[in-house]
Amino acid sequence: MLCFLKFHTYTRVQVLIDICGVDYPSRKRRFEVVYNLLSTRYNSRIRVQTSADEVTRIFPVVSLFPSAGRWEREVWDMFGVSFINHPDLRRILTDYGFEGHPLRKDLPLSGYVEVRYDDPEKRVVSEPIEMTQEFRYFDFASPWEQRSDG
Template sequence: MSWPVTDETFETLGQQILADGAGAFADATVAFGELTLTGPAGKVVEALTLLRDKFGFHQLIDLSGVDYPDRPLRFDVVYHLLSMTRNSRVRFKVQTDEDTAVPTATGVFPCADWYERETFDMYGVFFSGHPDLRRILTDYGFHGHPLRKDFPMTGYVELRYDDELKRVVYEPVKSVEFRNWDFMSPWEGADYVLPGDEKAPQAGAPK
């Protein structure tokens, strides 16, 4: 790949990957100076192996999930790869649902171990063949997956220390508050009183 990397260079690389992918890739697009590849979830191992061995993307630098609850396949699993020899990055995405497991990438990139555990913990995406698929960020008894769009902001349970029992106890949240996106810029400021600001002096109020 020539330097500097241009959209035309990425388009050429994307077409070459599609041609050599043998069904492991479905599409290649270039946007904002980045190459994004998509493919079937069942071909993850073949796709990542090809990107590593033939195209020089030897480092898996991130693996994460994205939730689109209105889609039948609501989750994207996104792999970000880095090539030191090409001095470039590539993104690979597959789709899955709440019940269909994605093959683990730990055999291709051992560092995928904790990335996949985090994606399982936060989104509930399963990875078949993973050596130790359990929660990594939340408590062992945690209910739900916090980064799903339908997960309430308050969670389902709250914990407190019970002085009589001398231990931490979990109790159901009495009022579940769901996310309400206003899509306002933080620099513009909200046109309503934010929680916790009720006692702050309001503009125009007598001092």
């Protein structure tokens, strides 16, 4: 689809503005990856959305849009959505020792460990914490947009 949009005469999408992810835990395919594109020739924007679950891998678009490399790394780092044969799929915003993906709705609010700088020891220490997590209810219904789950 993105290849068609980039090379077709009537679309000529040349710019990938960004890629972002959304987590809908109540859906069967809970993750949505959104591509925001721009055609400077026709002065138009288009949004392409695809969905995935925890095990589905998405084809990268870095070969079409070189800037997609960093955006795809961010989506993987924040949500855990994996891209097939990505040339550089590693953490970009979180520490390499971080466990989990911070923008997923199932990540505990309190986290798993407390990371702090210990002044007497002059180093960063991490200690496990135990806190009960409160119940969280996610209501994604929008009064402005009607959407069908597909």
